[in-house]
Each structure stands twice: as C-alpha cells, then as structure tokens.
Amino acid sequence: MNNLETASHPETLRRVAIEPLSRVEGHGKVTLLLDEDDHVQQVRLHIVEFRGFEKFIQGRPYWEIPVMVQRLCGICPVSHHLAASKALDQIVGAHHLTPAADKLRRLMHYGQMLQSHALHFFHLSSPDLLFGFGSDMAKRNIVGVAAAYPEVARQGILLRKYGQEVIRHTAGKRVHGTGSIPGGVNKNLSLAERDELLKDIYQMIGWARSAVHLTRQLFEQNLAEYNAFGRFPAHTFSLIRADGAMDLYHGGLRARDMDGKTIFDHINYNHYWEQISEEVKSWSYMKFPFLRSLGPEHGWYRVGPLARVVQCDFIPTPLADKERQEFIAFDAGNPAGSTLGYHWARMIEMLHAAEMIKELLHDADLQSNEQVVTGERQEIGVGMIEAPRGTLIHHYHVDENDQVIRANLIVSTTHNNQAMNEAVRKVAMQYLDGRKLTEGLLNHIEVAVRAFDPCLSCATHALGKMPLQVELLDAEGRQIDRLVRNAP
C-alpha cells in the first residue's frame, strides 16, 4: 500500500474533488490534495455505501427476503436474490438442492452475469478504451462508439437483452422475479422457453468471443500504457470449485497472495468471519475488508473478474478456458496483474457465462418438477455467490417466529474498496502529479474506478438527482474553478 492515503499536512494543500464519479452507479467522490507545485500529496476514494438495510430487513418473515433484497439495488437484483436464497436454504435445512433447482438458479445467475458484463463493457467502458482516456469528451461516448464501431453498440444491446430474457424465464418476471425461494425454485423452464433461448445462444457465444478478442486487440495496440495504468500488486479472493475450477455460483473460499501463493483454499464459507474482517476508517462511508491472517494494513485484496480468472485453476467451458490461458500467458502475465486487465477478464467471464447457458439449456433437469427440499430448521444462514462485481455475502439470523432479527451484507464493491483506492492513487501519481488539471486527466482517475465496475450505492434514480460536479479549492477553501456535467 503506498503512502498517499493521508498527507502529512493536509491543511496546507489544495483539494480537488470529482463528485460523483460518472459512469458508475451511485455516489462516489475522489478527493485530491495538491501542494503548491501541483504534486499529489493525498488521494482518497470516498464511497457512500447503501444505507437503511438493517431497518429494511429486520422483522420481515424470512420467506420474503429473496424478493425484498432485490430492491436494495436495481443494478444487481438477481445477485441479492440468489445470495439471500442460498442463506435461507440453510435456515430451512435444505443443504442439498434438487438437480433442477441448482441448475435453474445457475441458469438465472449466468444470465445475469452475461447481461451485466455486456452492459459494462459495451456501454460504460468501451468509449474510454476505443477512443482513449484523455480524448475529446464530445466523442468519448456511446454515440461515438456507435458511429465508429456500429456493430459493437448493437451487439452490446442484444447481449444485454438476451441475458435479461434468461432472467425473465428463470425468475418468472423481467423485474422483481420470484423464481428462487428458500429450499429451491418455484418454476421450471418449459420446453417453449428453452427453445426460445436456444435459438440465439450460439450467436451470443460468437459475440462474446469477439468481445474477448476486441479487448485483447486493445491491449496489443496500447500494451505499455495498459500494463502500467493503475498497476499495483494485490492478493486475490473468490469462491472456487472443489476441483479448482471457476464456479460463479458456489464453492469454497480461496485466497492467494500477490505472488500467487495460496493463503487458504477450499474453506467452507459458513464461517467466513474467521477468514475476513472489516475495518472502519474515519474518512470513508464504506468499510475496508481484509484477510485476518494478514491484518488490516496488508490484508486487503481484489475480487471480481480479474481475481476469479487469475486464481482459478481452469474454467470448465472450453472456449473461455482457452481465452483464459492466453490471457495469463500474454506478455509474460503483465495484463493479468494490471487494473485494465479487469476488462479482458470480464469478457472471458461473459464468454464462460454464455457457454454455461448453452450447456444448461441442453439439460433435461431444467424441465423437472422436483424443485424444493426442506430439512431441519436452523437459526443462522450464510449465502455467498460470485456476483458480476465480485464476492457477495448475505448472512441472516432468524428467530423462532420466522422473522429476521439480524442481517449482515458484504457486497462485492466493499471487498474492492482498498483496491480501488490503490488504483486511484497510482493513476493520480502517474497522470496528475505535477500537471495542471484538465477534464481528460480527471477522466483517467475515473477510468481506474470504472475498471472495477463498482456499484457504489443503491441510489434512487429520480429525475433531477446526481449532477456531476468538480471543484477546485484553494487552501482557504475558496472555489477557484468548477466543472459541472449536466444531470439527466
């Protein structure tokens, strides 16, 4: 960890704030303290974590939770739906789901992975990657992408739509689906639904593969810059299948250090708190998880696509595994350790999700009516899943009246809190230190944050909220300059 977290004399420094970050969900703010020579002395990423969860959940009957938690965040509702369901499986004693229930939930999950990753690459980050981080803002947008790369824009929408259709058919509805319940699922996939999805899956696999190759091409064309951009060594953390394969739905805990050596492996996640803890810092609303064995200062880690692709032994679908091997081997492994490597890894995961959807659609278990199991009732349940952005933890205590009395959530973006701060500090040193500020330079910081695809808050989306404002203040707090991006 570098020493830009806290400046020696912040009261003497100029403060620059990027507030909120564009092209990421929710409320985020980056503050930079510069000395008189425009050298960066302090960089912090301030994140407003979602609020009101405890009040929202406590006292509710446990069977409502899988539907309710979808309302925490409109961006990844399916992740919360499934993580809550997995936790409540333990509450109802359903320790082994039926094959149909397991596979239907997996299908839902891969549908979400496909649509989330497609949206992030094609619409949120492609303008930066295709036009350059400091390029003219008028061109660095989706219209520019559509004009210069029309097929990229079109495929992004159709991949996204396809993923949404998978979710609709498995969750029962396009929004606020109820497909996953404690102990299993409440609907199967009909043959008509299966055939509708089979019709386009091969096209989706083809487009996903093209997206991996496009990202590789971008690395080849910008190798030195991409390798160095926001680069820092990091431990990694994710679920892993018993045989070491990538498994985005279920597995044991694996953590590896920044040299790739195993810290722990195949740990049952039911007692996750024995492996990870959370630190609170005065200047951020979001906590900082760390590996207990390494302590808070050195124990932070990366989660999400880059961590998952790098630390799994293999991906259990052939096209994605071939791409994974090429990614790991490319340029002596440099992209696999770079912040922008997240984009390449994310596309590999999108390809894996498409292949898994194809595989599952050919499985007759999806049409089975054996969908729910129950067992001996428990008071505590933990559900973990690899959501698009990283590891997601739901943890519930339920009383004898079937009401939730305690709940704890550690969302993917929280796991990446320190890693995002490290990336932002590195980029600030690389691109802002000693130079005058411009909008293009500030966008470099946002590019670093966007690589993690964070979900910074479960913010409202009412019209009129969240304009982007950047302020440059002098040491006395006087406003020297101001940039505003219009609110939608």
Place this chain on the structure above:
Amino acid sequence: MNPSPTLIIGIGNPSRGDDALGPLLIERLEALQLPDVELLTDFQLQVEFALDLQHRQQVIFIDASLNATAPFTFTPAIAEQDNSYSSHALSPGAVLHHYQMLYGKPPPAFVLAIRGEAFELGEELSPDAATNLAAAQAWLVEQLTLDADSFSAYANAAADTPTG
C-alpha cells in the same frame, strides 16, 4: 402478436419512498385493464428498453421527479445524447437516442414526471407524493380514453404542458 400501440414504462424502486411513484401508477393502470396499452416497470431505464419501443404509436415514461412542478408535468421526450448513458440509469432521451441508432426515428414519446419529496430505503410514499400520484393517475387515464391524437397535441405544443 403485434405490440400494443401505446407503451407506458414506470421507473423507480418501490421500496424507496417516493421513488415508487412510477411503479405505483403502473400498478393502478394494470388494475384498469386499459385496451391497447402495454405496461412495463423497472428500477431504471437501460439500453435494452430501446428494443421495447419498436412498432409503437406512442411511449410514455413515468418517473418521480425532484424538480417537477407539483403535482406533475407532462412533456415531450426527444432523442438526445446526454451523460446518462454512462450510468446504470438512462434518461428517457438517451433510450430514444439508442433507438435512433438502431432503427431510425423513434415513436412519439413523453415523460410524466410526478413530484416526489423523500427517497429513503424502506420508507412509505409521502403524503404529498400520494396526492400527486392521484392527480397524475386521473389526468393520464382521462387522456388515454381520448382519441390517439391527444398526446400528439402535446408533442406539438411543448410550452402548454399540463401541471395537474
């Protein structure tokens, strides 16, 4: 099956106080079973909504608003490039812009912005928002039962938008 001529999309989180205004109005419209109207609801608009706009005669987006004059405003929506594409929540104009990129000129579209005040997770609809919702519902249902040209009149007279 041909899509319904009128598409109405309610936007918002039903569990975030007045953010529920859009979904709540959709719920009430569903109960009325209006002919030739298709109703959709979601937390936020996303790129794939551009595909839902195909073969429509008109589209109405309903959302809570911090800025709208109470109880509501009804304004034409035009395809426009803005920065909302870069968040997880597109504006109606950005959705129309995506439609334009894919298919050309979008159908006539409008925004029914209902004034909201409070948006905290787990909170109920505020009393003022409930009043505004009732006014918006009454007005919209009346318009939907008039002939199809009633909304076109608003497209041509943007300065005369009703405010309830």
